Amino acid sequence: MSEKLTLPLMGCGTWAWGNQLLWGYDPSIDSQLQEVFNYCVANGVTLFDTGDSYGTGKLSGRSESLLGQFSRNYAGANRENICIATKLAAYPWRLTRQSMIAACQASAQRLGKPVDLVQMHWSTANYAPWQEGALLNGLADLYTQGQVKGVGLSNYGPKRLKKVYQKFVERGVPILTLQVQYSLLSTYPVTELGLKQVCDELGITLIAYSPLGLGLLTGKYCEKGPLPKGIRGLLFKRLLPGIRPLLQCLQAVAQYRGKTLSQVALNWCICKGTIPIPGAKSLTQAQDNLGALGWRLSDGEMTELDRTAANLDRKMVQNIFQTR
Numbered sequence: 001m002s003e004k005l006t007l008p009l010m011g012c013g014t015w016a017w018g019n020q021l022l023w024g025y026d027p028s029i030d031s032q033l034q035e036v037f038n039y040c041v042a043n044g045v046t047l048f049d050t051g052d053s054y055g056t057g058k059l060s061g062r063s064e065s066l067l068g069q070f071s072r073n074y075a076g077a078n079r080e081n082i083c084i085a086t087k088l089a090a091y092p093w094r095l096t097r098q099s100m101i102a103a104c105q106a107s108a109q110r111l112g113k114p115v116d117l118v119q120m121h122w123s124t125a126n127y128a129p130w131q132e133g134a135l136l137n138g139l140a141d142l143y144t145q146g147q148v149k150g151v152g153l154s155n156y157g158p159k160r161l162k163k164v165y166q167k168f169v170e171r172g173v174p175i176l177t178l179q180v181q182y183s184l185l186s187t188y189p190v191t192e193l194g195l196k197q198v199c200d201e202l203g204i205t206l207i208a209y210s211p212l213g214l215g216l217l218t219g220k221y222c223e224k225g226p227l228p229k230g231i232r233g234l235l236f237k238r239l240l241p242g243i244r245p246l247l248q249c250l251q252a253v254a255q256y257r258g259k260t261l262s263q264v265a266l267n268w269c270i271c272k273g274t275i276p277i278p279g280a281k282s283l284t285q286a287q288d289n290l291g292a293l294g295w296r297l298s299d300g301e302m303t304e305l306d307r308t309a310a311n312l313d314r315k316m317v318q319n320i321f322q323t324r
């Protein structure tokens, strides 16, 4: 029987920790990232989401390596609750269950300790359905062999989830978590496909990734710029005019509550019964994000935010691997 994992109300995403292409990572910020890590853990935000595909070019695996290093350096409160959740990519060359076991062992090597929660990064159902069975078997093996404390999925919709759940039940492997893109800018598949209800029925905790809409919901980016460099800037340019009513609504709620836009956006995820895992690159961002804890939006505020979000003519693009 595997050890139990304790999941906090909020986690911290680390996609940017090593990614130069999309996030402009530079190793000179590593000391800052250690501060983010320390602050999160000390304040009970003990879940860190990473992936074996995180880190661009020669920095491949950097996010996991940094998390290993930061965990070793950390000696403060809540150390025992640190949960490193990695995602194993369904690379086209990963074809066997053994390849998943080897991948998890490589992640553990970079972390310098066993992986706590291992997640299937995405389903191959949309483009290579024959590949998935072996990979999922490998994922379940990791649990039955006691190499990880928990198993989760990512980018699965309700239909696909139910199928995998049934297979895992047959093997006595519980699915602890499912992470999908979820924010006020992205309610598919949670709302539109009814994923939250299915997760509740199956006892699976829903994790909300990109809960700040890649930074858009912090309110710091506007049409006049400056926008982030590269793909994110191009995407924001396209989305910003159409999401103005939502930013205005967030601003009004934030002002009334004495909170920031990020805190309102993250609190919305928590009130929807999910665990948001906002990415943070600096202590200031982490401090701001943790201000989403310890209070709740009212039903009226939630309704207003939902209504405004539903009426937008632009939404965040969906992950191409998201299944139904």
Ligand SMILES: NC(=O)c1ccc[n+]([C@@H]2O[C@H](COP(=O)([O-])OP(=O)(O)OC[C@H]3O[C@@H](n4cnc5c(N)ncnc54)[C@H](OP(=O)(O)O)[C@@H]3O)[C@@H](O)[C@H]2O)c1
Residues within 6 Å of the ligand: 012, 013, 014, 015, 016, 049, 050, 087, 121, 154, 155, 179, 208, 209, 210, 211, 212, 213, 214, 215, 216, 218, 220, 228, 262, 277, 278, 279, 280, 281, 284, 285, 286, 288, 289, 319
């Ligand atoms: N399973 C999957 O396929 C998948 C896909 C995507 C993400 N994820 C996970 O989800 C995590 C979070 O999503 P994300 O990183 O894509 O996007 P996000 O959390 O929506 O946005 C994070 C970015 O917003 C900015 N930011 C964060 N807090 C801020 C604050 N308080 N004030 C101002 N700016 C702030 C930072 O970027 P700037 O400073 O550059 O603006 C930060 O990198 C990822 O790190 C990753 O672990 C998983």
